[in-house]
Amino acid sequence: MRILTLLILCSFSIQACSQRLSEADLRSRKVADSLLESQLQKEIEGKSHVIFSVADKEMIVVVKNTDSFKEFYLNKDTGIIKDTTLMASDPVIIKMFDKSIYREGFTTFNSGFFESGYEISSGSITYFVFKDEQGKRYGEARLSVFIKPNPVDTEVYAYFVEKLIFYSKTT
Template structure:
């Protein structure tokens, strides 16, 4: 009986310490995963990849391949359909690519405006809501965040984040 009580209190304390995601956080995560799986199932399966979205509508998915990277720009249409609008093979600079796919630079927890990362508060926040995650070849999530497009401080590496925002703006403007 004593062992059961210890297990109960241990599991309760684990749940109490873990961050509770809002419905909007869960929806952004699910939308990103669904878009990636429905459009790029074969490309992302067993591959490390990054998903970045703005307003759960415009997505950049970067897939690490041997010696190169594939970048997809995907848009979720108003009718619920998703389309790959751009598919590009990239030769990213060594340092940027190394940083993007270096799981040690990312936090393990899901960062939102309510996270301890922003205690006591964030300095500035503006723009549409973004979602970011790097997933390794086993599906483990790194650096997961749902924040505004302009956030200070930013929990995501500035070079990585700048690249993704610039690419998304480029695609959105050219389509």
């Protein structure tokens, strides 16, 4: 009887610790995946890539090729707006493809990362993820543009925010 009681208590504690993703969190993931499938399937197939989107509408995708990186700026309504080849020696670009800098799981405002709160949260909702060659997700997060603390590496996150501002102004 004690073993049964212990198993039941353990199952409750495991369920309490596991994070349930909201429909909005899953929608951000689905919108990003759908847009990539329809616009960049050939470019990303079997390749590592990093996705950063804002408001489930604008998206920057950086794809790691054999000897270079390619960056795409997309809009959910209009598709690919701009694509650029990036220098393979850029330290921030190299860093963003290092799996070890990313957290496990999907980070949201309801996840353990923010259990003690946050200092700043402002702006539109963002979605971020690094996907390796097999499609495994690392560092997945759905937060606001300006968030402190930020579970995503500061340099990598700043790169995407700056690029999004640049693309918004120039296109």
